[in-house]
Amino acid sequence: MDPNAAAMAAVPAEQQQQLLQEIEKMQVRDSLRMYNSLVERCFKDCVESFRRKDLDATEEKCVQSCAAKFMKHSARVGVRFGELSSEAESQMQQMMAQQGTGK
Amino acid sequence: MDPNAAAMAAVPAEQQQQLLQEIEKMQVRDSLRMYNSLVERCFKDCVESFRRKDLDATEEKCVQSCAAKFMKHSARVGVRFGELSSEAESQMQQMMAQQGTGK
Amino acid sequence: MDPNAAAMAAVPAEQQQQLLQEIEKMQVRDSLRMYNSLVERCFKDCVESFRRKDLDATEEKCVQSCAAKFMKHSARVGVRFGELSSEAESQMQQMMAQQGTGK
Amino acid sequence: MAQQGAPDPAMAIEMAKQEMDYRVALFNAMVSSCYEKCIDKRYKDGDLSVGENSCIDRCSSKYWQVTGIVGQMLGAQGGMHQ
Amino acid sequence: MAQQGAPDPAMAIEMAKQEMDYRVALFNAMVSSCYEKCIDKRYKDGDLSVGENSCIDRCSSKYWQVTGIVGQMLGAQGGMHQ
Amino acid sequence: MAQQGAPDPAMAIEMAKQEMDYRVALFNAMVSSCYEKCIDKRYKDGDLSVGENSCIDRCSSKYWQVTGIVGQMLGAQGGMHQ
Numbered sequence: 195m196d197p198n199a200a201a202m203a204a205v206p207a208e209q210q211q212q213l214l215q216e217i218e219k220m221q222v223r224d225s226l227r228m229y230n231s232l233v234e235r236c237f238k239d240c241v242e243s244f245r246r247k248d249l250d251a252t253e254e255k256c257v258q259s260c261a262a263k264f265m266k267h268s269a270r271v272g273v274r275f276g277e278l279s280s281e282a283e284s285q286m287q288q289m290m291a292q293q294g295t296g297k
Numbered sequence: 298m299d300p301n302a303a304a305m306a307a308v309p310a311e312q313q314q315q316l317l318q319e320i321e322k323m324q325v326r327d328s329l330r331m332y333n334s335l336v337e338r339c340f341k342d343c344v345e346s347f348r349r350k351d352l353d354a355t356e357e358k359c360v361q362s363c364a365a366k367f368m369k370h371s372a373r374v375g376v377r378f379g380e381l382s383s384e385a386e387s388q389m390q391q392m393m394a395q396q397g398t399g400k
Numbered sequence: 401m402d403p404n405a406a407a408m409a410a411v412p413a414e415q416q417q418q419l420l421q422e423i424e425k426m427q428v429r430d431s432l433r434m435y436n437s438l439v440e441r442c443f444k445d446c447v448e449s450f451r452r453k454d455l456d457a458t459e460e461k462c463v464q465s466c467a468a469k470f471m472k473h474s475a476r477v478g479v480r481f482g483e484l485s486s487e488a489e490s491q492m493q494q495m496m497a498q499q500g501t502g503k
Numbered sequence: 504m505a506q507q508g509a510p511d512p513a514m515a516i517e518m519a520k521q522e523m524d525y526r527v528a529l530f531n532a533m534v535s536s537c538y539e540k541c542i543d544k545r546y547k548d549g550d551l552s553v554g555e556n557s558c559i560d561r562c563s564s565k566y567w568q569v570t571g572i573v574g575q576m577l578g579a580q581g582g583m584h585q
Numbered sequence: 586m587a588q589q590g591a592p593d594p595a596m597a598i599e600m601a602k603q604e605m606d607y608r609v610a611l612f613n614a615m616v617s618s619c620y621e622k623c624i625d626k627r628y629k630d631g632d633l634s635v636g637e638n639s640c641i642d643r644c645s646s647k648y649w650q651v652t653g654i655v656g657q658m659l660g661a662q663g664g665m666h667q
Numbered sequence: 668m669a670q671q672g673a674p675d676p677a678m679a680i681e682m683a684k685q686e687m688d689y690r691v692a693l694f695n696a697m698v699s700s701c702y703e704k705c706i707d708k709r710y711k712d713g714d715l716s717v718g719e720n721s722c723i724d725r726c727s728s729k730y731w732q733v734t735g736i737v738g739q740m741l742g743a744q745g746g747m748h749q
Contacts, residue, residue: 209512216520219681224527226689229741231535234696237733239544244704244721247728254736261737262549265744267542267559270551271534274563279526312594319602322517327609329525332577334617337532340569342626347540347557350564357572364573365631368580370624370641373633374616377645382608415676422684425599430691432607435659437699440614443651445708450622450639453646460654467655468713471662473706473723476715477698480727485690 228268236260331371339363434474442466529570537562611652619644693734701726 240256241249249257343359344352352360446462447455455463541558542551551559623640624633633641705722706715715723 209516213516213519216516217523219685220520220523220527222685223688226685227531227692229737230689230692230696232741233693233730233734233737234700236737237700237730238703240546241704241729241733244725244729247725249729249732253729256546257733257736258740259546259549261740263542263546263551264538266549266551267538267555268534270556270559271537271563272530274560275530275533278563278567312598316598316601319598320605322521323602323605323609325521326524329521330528330613332573333525333528333532335577336529336566336570336573337536338620339573340536340566341539343628344540344565344569347561347565350561352565352568356565359628360569360572361576362628362631364576366624366628366633367620369631369633370620370637371616373638373641374619374645375612377642378612378615381645381649415680419680419683422680423687425603426684426687426691428603429606432603433610433695435655436607436610436614438659439611439648439652439655440618442655443618443648444621446710447622447647447651450643450647453643455647455650459647462710463651463654464658465710465713467658469706469710469715470702472713472715473702473719474698476720476723477701477727478694480724481694481697484727484731
């Protein structure tokens with residue numbers, strides 16, 4: 195079960211539109227935050243010298259590899275996170291069904 | 298004087314209900330943030346090896362001790378924080394009374 | 401072009417008042433965050449010993465220098481940030497004018 | 504999740520929002536923690552190595568388990584979580 | 586706290602919220618700063634030692650004093666904090 | 668910035684707010700990153716040295732360039748930014 199679907203189910207129909215807008219806001223905010231933290235991290239790891247005001251070729255290459263790696267990393271963690279979440283979700287439902295509170 | 302009480306006093310009576318809801322939201326948000334930072338810290342300090350996908354007994358024990366220690370630490374800082382806040386509060390009130398602006 | 405002005409232009413006139421309030425809120429929030437991070441940083445760099453409960457003269461001097469340096473640093477980055485932003489803004493406008501989409 | 508007759512729709516929205524905020528924060532912490540533990544910072548190229556990939560999988564799994572242990576302790580202690 | 590005739594109730598709520606946000610952030614920073622300075626990270630058991638406890642007390646006190654010094658400097662400089 | 672006929676004023680406010688939030692976060696990250704790279708932490712006095720000042724200028728410029736590179740990569744990848 196999609197975790198967002200679970201959250202939606204708990205909300206009265208008339209309010210779902212509002213919740214969808216909140217989700218969208220959150221996604222924009224979150225991708226901007228991700229962008230910022232990506233810049234911060236790759237700058238920290240790749241730029242060491244301040245004898246010039248422009249990035250040299252090595253620094254530029256390093257930033258590109260760093261950003262590419264981070265995005266792949268983040269995507270992979272995303273897949274695992276989804277799996278772990280839905281495992282937990284179905285265990286929870288089984289438990290509730292056994293306790294007879296899941297009518 | 299309870300700091301929340303001070304904040305409440307500055308707010309018109311009709312709005313206090315709304316402020317109470319804000320406080321409650323803030324508390325939920327804050328305990329979730331605390332939970333997250335606790336997990337992050339104890340994971341960082343206790344889990345070093347990634348040759349298996351499950352925590353071993355040593356790691357599990359370490360996480361438990363870390364979390365227990367953090368909670369005790371946090372509670373103690375909370376007590377000190379409360380003392381320091383009310384000291385500052387009463388100094389402030391004394392100062393205002395002396396300046397005659399505390400009518 | 402002032403970046404805030406750009407943001408303002410995208411917003412209908414009746415809503416500008418509301419946006420101004422949002423900006424003000426954000427500024428208060430941001431200066432409190434800056435204050436907090438300044439304390440955190442200077443505490444971390446200047447206070448090492450916990451054999452007493454009061455700061456000694458060396459620690460106090462260190463905190464003052466640290467805070468002064470941080471504020472000067474922050475102001476200088478602010479100037480650079482402003483220059484880089486307006487450069488980027490005018491490049492963007494030139495590009496749009498050339499593409500004929502800037503009517 | 505503990506919706507014992509909470510009929511107030513604004514409250515329901517608020518709870519759903521906090522649930523999502525929490526999940527986003529958990530995911531972000533997992534990303535950055537496992538990045539620190541698993542990724543070679545020399546950045547020779549932009550691909551993940553075989554070793555990095557399997558480290559990420561195990562790290563995600565262990566991180567999740569830590570979440571569970573800490574959650575149980577906090578729940579036992581004061582019922583703060585749910 | 587500088588409520589010179591601010592009659593707008595939405596404004597009063599907003600100020601009270603920011604005051605609380607600020608206090609929470611200060612407390613959290615104090616917790617994590619003193620954790621770094623005082624706590625032995627080997628986690629042999631879940632209790633604080635005598636030394637850790639007294640370090641926490643002194644650390645809290647010194648952290649608070651740093652808050653005061655920095656606050657005064659910022660206040661003198663631009664009146665940003667009240 | 669992609670305002671293709673978005674007539675909803677609440678939406679416009681929201682977008683303007685996020686734009687500003689983003690700029691503030693970028694500025695803060697630049698301040699703290701360049702502080703780490705450029706500032707001598709011994710704090711003998713409260714002034715920036717000549718070397719620190721020129722380091723700050725170059726650091727700001729390089730940080731901005733990294734922003735551009737990463738922005739392009741993210742834009743090419745999924746159009747996430749704008």
